[in-house]
Amino acid sequence: MQNDLLHAEEEKLANSSNNEIHQFLTFFLDDEEYGVDIMQVMEIRSWSETTRLPNTPEFVLGIINLRGVVVPVLDIRRRFGMEPAELTGKSVVIILSSTERTLGILVDNVSDILEVRTNNIKSPPPMSNAIEDEFLHGLVSLDKHMVVLLSTEKLFSERLLQQIQHHGENKEHHSTNH
C-alpha cells in the first residue's frame, strides 16, 4: 500500500517536473563544455598538492585535506581517456558530495551556471565520444555549442582501485546492450 502511494507520488512529481528548472555547474575539459548537477557540488577550490595514493590507477590523483576530511581527487580527463590535465592557474577541483561519498574532480576551469528545463535535456546518442556513455546524463544544446551533462551517480560509484582493463570491458559490455 505504501509502495503504491510512493509510486503515485513519483508520477505526480515526474509530470510536474517536465518543465522544472535544473541548475548545472559547467566546466571545460579541452574545448568541450560539461555540466554537473549543482545540487551535488559542495564547493570549488583551487588546486592544491595531493598526497599520492600508491598502487592506484593513474586517474586517481591522490587525496586532499578538506577541513579535516580526507577526500580523493580524480583526474576525470584521464578517466575519460583524454590527455592528462595540465595544471594551469585556472585549474580547479570541484568537490562533489552525496550522502555516501565526497570526492573531487580536477577540471581545466569552471565556466558558468546553466539553467535547463528538464524537457530540454536530450538523451545522449550511444557511443557519442570518448567518454563511456554510462557517465552521460544527457545533452543540452545552446546557441553555439553543446553541453554534456555528466551523471554524478556514476562518478560517485567510481572506485579507487579499479583496474585499467575494466574500461575496455565496460565499453564492450555496454555496446552489446544497445
Added chain:
Amino acid sequence: MDNIDDLKEVFIAECYEMIEGMEKHLIDMESNPNVTSEVLNAIFRGAHSIKGGAGALGFERIYKFTHGLEALLDALRSGQKSINLDVVDALLAGVDIVRRMVDAESANEMLPEGFGRDIQERIEKILVDGAQTPELKILSPEEVPANASLEQGNPNTITYNIEFKPNKELFSTGNDPLFILKQLQGLGKIEVNTDLSKLPKWDEFNQQDCYFSWNIILETEAAEASIKEAFEFVEGLAEINISKEQDVGKKLEEKVDSAKNEKKESTELEKVKVEKLENKVVGAVVEETKVSSPHTATVRVDVDKIDRMVNMVGELVISQSMLIAKMANLPIEMQHLLEGNLNDLSRKTRELQGAVMSVRMQPVQSIFSRMIRLSRDLSHQLNKPFKLVTAGEGTEVDKTIIEKLSDPITHMIRNAADHGLETPEERIAAGKPAEGVINLSAYHSGGKIVIEIEDDGAGIKRDKVLAKAKSKGLVMQDAELSPEQIDTLIFLPGFSTAEAVSTISGRGVGMDVVDRNIKELGGDISIHNTPGKGLRFTITLPLTLAILDGMVVAAGAEKYIIPIVNMMETFRPRLQDIQTIANGNDLINIRGEFLPIVYLYDLLKIPNAKQNANEALVVVIESGRNRFGLVVDSLLGQQQVVIKRIDDQSETIPGISGATILGDGKISLILDVSGIYKMLNHHIHSKPIEAVV
C-alpha cells in the same frame, strides 16, 4: 515523522536490552531448578514492555507475538502453569522470534508471512495443555534459600542489613568508622545511611565523642565472617547487628517509619535517603523496580553524535599540533612567552580526547552474553554437555572493535565446542569430567585488550594437522616443523580439520578468516596447544581504532606513518649484512637471524628514495608472528595520529590502512604492516611455511 522515527529507534534499542535480559534469565532458569517469582516477574515485565511499545508504535506482529509470550508468562507467574525445561525452551525460541522481528523492523525488512507461527502455536499449546517434563519449582521470595539472591543475575549475592552503633568513646580509641565503611564497600554494593538523631544541641556537643550510628545495606558475595572482620577492631566499642535482609524487612520498615517521624526537619537530601531505604524494604517484600532500573544514570546517545565528537576532538588535536609547529618559527622570546599556555592547551586537549574516547568504550558484556546463549544451543545440538565460564565482562573496548569481534569469537566457540571438546564418553575415558568447560575471559594488559578462549578438550592433534597440511600441499612433503609451527598451520587459508563437515563449524572458512578479522582490527591472535588437555587462543587488541601512536618516516619526498606497536628496532645496516638470495629478494642478518627486507619505495613506487639499505634505514617490523625489515629513508619523529578513512567506499588500498593529517595540514598515509607482509610474500612466491618461520 522524525519524532516517530526517533521513538522507533529508542524502542528498538530498548527491545534488544530487554530481549537480552529475558534470555539471560531463561538460561539461568534452565540450570537453576529453583526459580524465584522475582525472575519470572522480570521476564514477564520484559515481554510486557515490548508488547506495550510495539502496540503504541504499530508494530503489529511484535505486538501479537509478545502477547502470546506474555500470556504464557502470566500463567507461569500466577502458578496456573508449571515451568519445565520444555516451557523454558519454548520461551527461548519465542525470544528468538521477537529478536528477529525487531531486527526486521530495525532494518525495514519484511518477514515472510507466517513467520514465527510454529513457535506461537507451540506457546499456545503449552498454555492449553500444560506440560509433561519434570517441573521446576517456583519459590516465593520468602522461601528463597539463604544463599540465593533477590538481585537478579547474581545468584551468590546476599543482602545484609548492618546496624553499627558505636559507643561515645569510639573516637578516643583511635578508630575511624570511615575506615570500616570503606572496607565494607570493598565487599560489594553498599548503601550507608547515617543516623544523626543522637546529635546533641550545640552547647552540649563534645567534639571528642561519637554521636553517629549507621544503618548499612550491603549486597555482597562475601561470607558473613568477612563482614564481621571489618568490625574486628571495634568489638566491645559498638553495638553491631548483622542480619540478612529477609529477616529484618519488618524491623527496617518500622525503623523507616520512626526515622521519618523523627526527622521531620531533615534536609531534602536526607529525605531522599530515607525514601531509598524505604524502597529497599519494599523491594525485599514485593516486586520492586530495583531489578529493572539500573543504578548508574545513563543517557542514550546516537553513535553518530559520538563519532562526530571524536572527529572534532581529533581535529582539535591536529590544530593544536599545527600551533606548536608554527611556534617553532617564532623568535625565541616569543616562544618562551607562549610555551606555558601551549603546554597547558596540549595537556587539556589530550585529556579531552581521552574523555571523548572513553564514551565510545563499551563493556564486552554484550558479546559474552550472546556467547552464553550460543553455548547453550551448541550443547543441545551437539549433545555434548559443557558450560561456558565467562570472566571480565566489564572490560571495555572501543565500540567498533566490539562489533567486529562478535563473528570471530562465535566462530572460535563453535570450533571449541565442535572440534575441541570430546564426547562425554571420550572425556570419561580420558579421565576428565563428562561436562566440558570453555572459558571466555577478557582483561586489560599493557594498554591492550586481551581476550582468551580456552577449552579443556583434546587440543590440536599435531600429526593429523601436519598430515592434512601436507596432503593439501600447504606444506612441503619433507618439511620439518616444530610443534608450535604445526599449531599455527590451522591459520592457513583453506585449512579445516573437521573430519565430517557439520552445520556447526567446518564450512571451509576457518581460522584464517578469524585471523584476518583480528588483524584488520590491528590485533593479533596466538595459540597455545596442550594435546589431550586443551587449547587456548589469546587475542590481543588495541584499545581503540581511532587513534594510533605512530612513527613518521620519510621515503623520497613522501611521509608515511608506521604504527609504533609494530616497530621493534631501527638501524642502518652494513653492506655485508644484506644478502640477495636466488629469487632476487634481500635478506638482512640481525644478530645471526635472517629476515626478509622490503623496500618501501619499491612497494609503493615512491620516486627519489634511497635505494640502498646501507644508505637508508631498516625498521624491523613485527606483525603477528612475522618479522621483516622495512627500508625507509629516515625517521622524522613519533606522533599520536588520528586515523581517518581514505574514502567512504569500502575498498582498501594494499599496504595502506588509513590516512592522517599531520601538523602541517598535509595528509600522510598509515602503513598496514600485515598487508605489507602479505605483499612481500606475494612478491617472493616462496614456500608458504618457510616464510612464516
